[in-house]
Amino acid sequence: MFKEMLEYDETLFKDELVLDYEYLPKILKFRENQQQHFATTIKPLLQKRNGSNLFIYGTPGIGKTAACKHVLRELELETDLVIPLYINCWKHDTVYKILVEMCEQLKYKWVQNKKTDELMKAIAEILNQKAAVFVLDEVDKLKEQQIIYQLLEDIYKKCIFMITNDKDCLAKLDQRVKSRLLPEMLEFKPYNYDETKGILEERKNAGFFPGVFSEQAFEKIAETCFEREDIRVGIFLLKQSANNAENKSQRKVLVDHVETEKLDRFEKAKIKVDDDDKTILNIVKEKPGLSIASIYEIFSKNSDKSLRTVRRRIERLRDLKQVIFEETPTGSVVK
Numbered sequence: 001m002f003k004e005m006l007e008y009d010e011t012l013f014k015d016e017l018v019l020d021y022e023y024l025p026k027i028l029k030f031r032e033n034q035q036q037h038f039a040t041t042i043k044p045l046l047q048k049r050n051g052s053n054l055f056i057y058g059t060p061g062i063g064k065t066a067a068c069k070h071v072l073r074e075l076e077l078e079t080d081l082v083i084p085l086y087i088n089c090w091k092h093d094t095v096y097k098i099l100v101e102m103c104e105q106l107k108y109k110w111v112q113n114k115k116t117d118e119l120m121k122a123i124a125e126i127l128n129q130k131a132a133v134f135v136l137d138e139v140d141k142l143k144e145q146q147i148i149y150q151l152l153e154d155i156y157k158k159c160i161f162m163i164t165n166d167k168d169c170l171a172k173l174d175q176r177v178k179s180r181l182l183p184e185m186l187e188f189k190p191y192n193y194d195e196t197k198g199i200l201e202e203r204k205n206a207g208f209f210p211g212v213f214s215e216q217a218f219e220k221i222a223e224t225c226f227e228r229e230d231i232r233v234g235i236f237l238l239k240q241s242a243n244n245a246e247n248k249s250q251r252k253v254l255v256d257h258v259e260t261e262k263l264d265r266f267e268k269a270k271i272k273v274d275d276d277d278k279t280i281l282n283i284v285k286e287k288p289g290l291s292i293a294s295i296y297e298i299f300s301k302n303s304d305k306s307l308r309t310v311r312r313r314i315e316r317l318r319d320l321k322q323v324i325f326e327e328t329p330t331g332s333v334v335k
């Protein structure tokens with residue numbers, strides 16, 4: 001009986017880093033065509049010609065960011081003549097923030113006291129000696145689209161890749177940006193069952209000791225992940241079920257350890273927002289940077305919902321990637 005039980009210092013996890021969503025596998029299977037498409041778009045830069053631009057779209061958790069980062073990694077190994085710059089526009093959503101981030105990636109140190117246009121000039125000086133690939137990930141979260149205009153105007157040889165879940169955001173760009181950008185469209189479609197299972201199998205083998213998962217438990221994870229069309233769901237369930245098994249001191253993850261009921265927060269792929277959500281989103285849009293209590297104060301003028309309900313709504317909207325929480329010296333605010 002005790003053989004099946006874990007000692008207090010034993011673990012099922014071989015390498016937890018592998019189970020991080022940000023982890024980039026050495027080889028990225030099942031996205032060969034898309035990676036080839038990226039490479040073909042970049043290729044003119046290697047021949048000292050100008051490149052073209054790509055608009056990459058598709059639902060969450062299907063390898064858009066991973067495939068793109070993979071190609072950038074290969075590019076870095078291949079040449080010094082093309083500089084890859086990856087920007088997450090959710091984290092860096094203004095022209096200034098993006099330029100500062102680019103300076104950091106370019107190891108340009110004289111950022112302090114420089115204004116936006118001075119930074120842009122410094123960056124252009126560096127990049128125009130070579131060529132650049134800009135990846136603007138989560139581009140629909142960008143607050144100031146002039147950055148795209150400036151890159152288009154000031155950098156001579158470049159490709160701009162924009163990644164998003166929201167296909168419509170391209171139409172919302174300024175006409176002057178659109179007509180200069182003229183991007184090719186590249187859609188990512190969800191993985192089929194075998195691909196989903198293959199990806200998770202690889203993650204499982206890298207992240208856990210051999211034989212940790214019962215076949216049934218793993219099948220349940222792969223099936224749920226396939227149904228939700230989001231690889232993060234599978235990675236989440238691998239971690240969660242192994243933690244459940246560990247907490248019960250079990251050496252093996254069994255089907256009962258896989259709790260699919262707790263997946264609400266992954267519903268973002270089929271995002272449904274009702275009128276209350278819309279009201280909250282409008283408040284945040286009009287006044288970004290309010291605390292939850294202040295949002296509630298405005299919300300409650302036309303509603304009798306409790307603060308707790310509103311708080312839960314806002315947290316759900318955060319999990320659905322509709323708003324973000326930012327820590328400030330005076331507490332957490334919503335944007």
Ligand SMILES: Nc1ncnc2c1ncn2[C@@H]1O[C@H](COP(=O)(O)OP(=O)(O)OP(=O)(O)O)[C@@H](O)[C@H]1O
Nearest residue numbers: 021023028029059060061062063064065066199231
């Ligand atoms: N083909 C693949 N092989 C191995 N891992 C993959 C593959 N595709 C996706 N993943 C893994 O799935 C997770 C989600 O992928 P990724 O971050 O690229 O999604 P995304 O399409 O950019 O989603 P979002 O639109 O939400 O940003 C990552 O941990 C990534 O490593």
Ligand SMILES: [Mg+2]
Nearest residue numbers: 064065066137
């Ligand atoms: Mg992504």
